Amino acid sequence: MMVAGVGLVASSMLGIHADLPSICVASEQLSLSAVVASSRFFIATNPTGTLALAWLTMLIAMMTPLLALPLSHVHASSLADRRLRASTGFLLGYFGVWLFAGYPLLAVAIALRLLAGNASAALMTACLLALIWSASPMQMAAQNRAHRLRRIGLFGLAADRDCLAFGATLGGWCLASSWPWMLVPLFVAHTHLAAMFGVAIILMAERLRGPGPLRWRFPVVLSIPTGWIRETVICRRSSGATGHV
Amino acid sequence: MVGKREDAWKLGAGWNDTFLWYAKAVIALKSRPVTDRTSWRYLAAMHQFDRNLWIGLGIIDKKTKLPSASDMDVAWNQCQHSSFYFLPWHRGYLARFEEIIAATIVSLGGNAGWKLPYWNYLDSTNPNARKIPEAFLLKYLPDGTTRNPLEDVPRYGQKVLGPEPRLHIDDIDLSAMDEPDFTGSVSFGGSKTLFSNPDIGIRGQLENVPHGSVHVLVGGARPANPGDGYLSAFETAGLDPLFWLHHCNIDRLWAAWMIKPGVNMEAGKQWLDGPSNRAFAVPKADGSGLENYTARDTLNGGKFYPDYDDLHAGTGVAAVPAGGQAAVLVQGPATMTEPKVIGANGEKITLGDAPVETAVKIAPQAGKAMVTAMGPGAPEADSGKRTFLKLENIRGASSAGGLKAYVNAPAGSEKDLPQEYVAGSAALFGLGSASKVDGQHGGNGITLIFDISDLARRLVDQGNFDPSNIRVKIVSAHGGGSTNPITIERVSVLRE
Numbered sequence: 001m002m003v004a005g006v007g008l009v010a011s012s013m014l015g016i017h018a019d020l021p022s023i024c025v026a027s028e029q030l031s032l033s034a035v036v037a038s039s040r041f042f043i044a045t046n047p048t049g050t051l052a053l054a055w056l057t058m059l060i061a062m063m064t065p066l067l068a069l070p071l072s073h074v075h076a077s078s079l080a081d082r083r084l085r086a087s088t089g090f091l092l093g094y095f096g097v098w099l100f101a102g103y104p105l106l107a108v109a110i111a112l113r114l115l116a117g118n119a120s121a122a123l124m125t126a127c128l129l130a131l132i133w134s135a136s137p138m139q140m141a142a143q144n145r146a147h148r149l150r151r152i153g154l155f156g157l158a159a160d161r162d163c164l165a166f167g168a169t170l171g172g173w174c175l176a177s178s179w180p181w182m183l184v185p186l187f188v189a190h191t192h193l194a195a196m197f198g199v200a201i202i203l204m205a206e207r208l209r210g211p212g213p214l215r216w217r218f219p220v221v222l223s224i225p226t227g228w229i230r231e232t233v234i235c236r237r238s239s240g241a242t243g244h245v
Numbered sequence: 246m247v248g249k250r251e252d253a254w255k256l257g258a259g260w261n262d263t264f265l266w267y268a269k270a271v272i273a274l275k276s277r278p279v280t281d282r283t284s285w286r287y288l289a290a291m292h293q294f295d296r297n298l299w300i301g302l303g304i305i306d307k308k309t310k311l312p313s314a315s316d317m318d319v320a321w322n323q324c325q326h327s328s329f330y331f332l333p334w335h336r337g338y339l340a341r342f343e344e345i346i347a348a349t350i351v352s353l354g355g356n357a358g359w360k361l362p363y364w365n366y367l368d369s370t371n372p373n374a375r376k377i378p379e380a381f382l383l384k385y386l387p388d389g390t391t392r393n394p395l396e397d398v399p400r401y402g403q404k405v406l407g408p409e410p411r412l413h414i415d416d417i418d419l420s421a422m423d424e425p426d427f428t429g430s431v432s433f434g435g436s437k438t439l440f441s442n443p444d445i446g447i448r449g450q451l452e453n454v455p456h457g458s459v460h461v462l463v464g465g466a467r468p469a470n471p472g473d474g475y476l477s478a479f480e481t482a483g484l485d486p487l488f489w490l491h492h493c494n495i496d497r498l499w500a501a502w503m504i505k506p507g508v509n510m511e512a513g514k515q516w517l518d519g520p521s522n523r524a525f526a527v528p529k530a531d532g533s534g535l536e537n538y539t540a541r542d543t544l545n546g547g548k549f550y551p552d553y554d555d556l557h558a559g560t561g562v563a564a565v566p567a568g569g570q571a572a573v574l575v576q577g578p579a580t581m582t583e584p585k586v587i588g589a590n591g592e593k594i595t596l597g598d599a600p601v602e603t604a605v606k607i608a609p610q611a612g613k614a615m616v617t618a619m620g621p622g623a624p625e626a627d628s629g630k631r632t633f634l635k636l637e638n639i640r641g642a643s644s645a646g647g648l649k650a651y652v653n654a655p656a657g658s659e660k661d662l663p664q665e666y667v668a669g670s671a672a673l674f675g676l677g678s679a680s681k682v683d684g685q686h687g688g689n690g691i692t693l694i695f696d697i698s699d700l701a702r703r704l705v706d707q708g709n710f711d712p713s714n715i716r717v718k719i720v721s722a723h724g725g726g727s728t729n730p731i732t733i734e735r736v737s738v739l740r741e
Binding site: 069070072073076077078079080140141144145147148149150151152153154155158208209210211212213214217 | 314318322430439440441443444445521522523585586587588589591593606608611637638682683684685686687688689734735737
């Protein structure tokens with residue numbers, strides 16, 4: 001959580017997010033040529049390195065809390081004096097996949113903005129898309145695979161390769177599981193950090209829901225409030241507990 | 246509630262009152278639709294449910310109306326395995342089952358206060374202890390015409406518990422009771438996990454033996470038996486009336502372990518009030534709704550805390566002598582430091598019918614320290630440290646099977662591997678379910694830890710222990726055979 005916090009702070013300090021979503025939040029109707037022009041201006045005024053750093057800090061802020069269990073697997077599976085190296089390899093693999101996913105995600109965001117007509121409609125469409133995806137068996141399949149553990153070698157380059165591969169595989173399934181939610185903050189300009197924080201909580205809740213059979217189900221983000229109402233209003237949790245041992 | 250849970254073998258032979266009423270109640274529960282929260286099938290599905298499997302087995306058909314999705318999301322598919330929630334979840338599950346059976350017996354004209362008996366298979370003072378109680382083997386009720394529901398269930402395994410060499414499963418024992426800590430990767434109760442162990446989970450020693458062994462020994466597994474019985478799979482175990490007596494004894498072993506001097510009980514909030522990601526749920530005794538519970542509810546003072554007639558016979562826990570002081574239960578962090586990995590093999594293992602040997606290499610410095618610590622001049626602090634062999638993420642499609650691992654067994658003994666080189670054996674109860682990627686348990690299979698401290702010490706004494714090349718031989722018998730083998734992600738050595 002501390003790492004995520006640092007990521008959030010770094011993310012806000014870089015100030016790139018006010019620019020990053022600006023493509024998608026202009027209030028007037030955008031034509032394809034306007035988007036291309038905006039994109040060119042955006043890339044020209046934001047060097048690739050800065051853009052990548054901004055995207056990376058956003059990812060660190062949002063994704064790190066999801067990595068506690070996989071990281072503990074890497075940690076427990078490695079020799080005591082290689083744990084830092086193993087965790088670094090894992091994180092490189094994980095965030096490497098996400099880093100490269102930044103451009104296609106941006107392209108999807110621009111396409112969505114074009115189709116929606118205005119920024120508010122694009123935000124609504126992104127939220128709707130994310131909700132439908134969250135309810136779908138496809139998302140469940142990706143999420144199930146994001147729980148899968150694999151061997152971590154103990155020695156030499158084989159160990160590094162395993163950590164990198166585990167991180168990349170997990171990153172790929174996390175991306176497949178949560179990509180529509182990652183679009184949402186891109187359409188929010190003034191409360192971008194709050195949107196990131198909210199999405200991070202949703203992604204955490206989806207991971208905590210755990211794996212399950214493939215079928216359509218109630219999206220986690222909607223089941224949180226309904227579950228809370230059920231637990232606190234309808235049936236009191238552990239009503240008969242009076243103590244222990 | 247009145248009365249105590251008693252030893253099934255002390256209730257009287259054959260059709261004693263307790264079993265006769267149990268059988269009548271099971272018939273009543275079986276007649277209820279699966280949408281009824283007090284029905285036999287609803288209660289079994291709380292453990293684990295697989296629609297296609299149940300249709301295939303004729304438990305339901307394609308047209309059978311199932312409970313609402315929200316009901317199933319809350320109450321079905323809850324079984325906790327390879328987790329420190331294994332014991333408390335099953336305790337609440339048993340308690341409510343018992344209440345439902347008792348209420349049904351009253352509705353059928355029987356007496357109130359029926360209690361679930363336990364199958365005390367490790368009671369060395371009872372020559373019948375290892376036999377399945379007689380009422381579960383009789384074809385008919387005393388009227389001679391009504392089919393006995395306690396027997397009318399697929400069981401392909403043993404009727405008298407013992408080792409099963411065809412499945413490579415050793416005899417059951419009470420060694421789990423010697424584990425001092427409730428929680429941990431090497432523990433009595435299992436490792437710390439979330440609900441249903443979707444990620445990293447390791448069976449507690451009690452969950453491995455006798456729990457898992459009895460499931461598979463009685464249910465049976467291919468290729469040793471003609472089929473995998475209901476007791477051998479998560480999805481069907483609760484449909485066998487014997488399941489409840491077996492788990493009642495497992496629960497009693499937990500209760501007995503708690504009064505053993507020197508044990509260290511879990512006290513963390515994540516365990517007491519968890520799981521945080523999904524709550525345990527049971528139907529209300531009258532089926533009118535569902536209610537949640539936590540591990541705290543299963544401890545002394547909680548609504549699901551059980552009462553047993555005897556916590557000593559068949560538990561290995563000695564009774565306190567007259568005038569003696571009962572042990573005070575300690576709650577806090579584990580006494581044993583979490584063991585660290587010091588060695589591993591080089592590649593994933595694929596295991597069919599034939600034994601597979603893999604070389605485990607221990608890191609040079611750790612290997613040297615380990616051998617020194619086992620030598621005669623070792624510092625006292627090091628000599629008592631334990632060594633473990635870990636088989637990580639055993640996955641397979643078969644619902645069950647068995648597995649055994651040997652360390653540095655002599656070459657040329659493939660057909661009859663000597664028992665003195667055994668690191669450990671396990672029944673692979675629920676293997677298929679635990680390995681299913683699109684299932685409740687995340688598809689990470691089963692992870693086993695065997696204590697090889699004594700074996701390693703013996704091998705060091707014999708000069709048969711090269712830390713850079715430990716030969717681990719694994720044999721397995723499972724329904725997949727060589728065409729659909731099981732896999733083991735990694736074999737590693739851990740040391741305290």
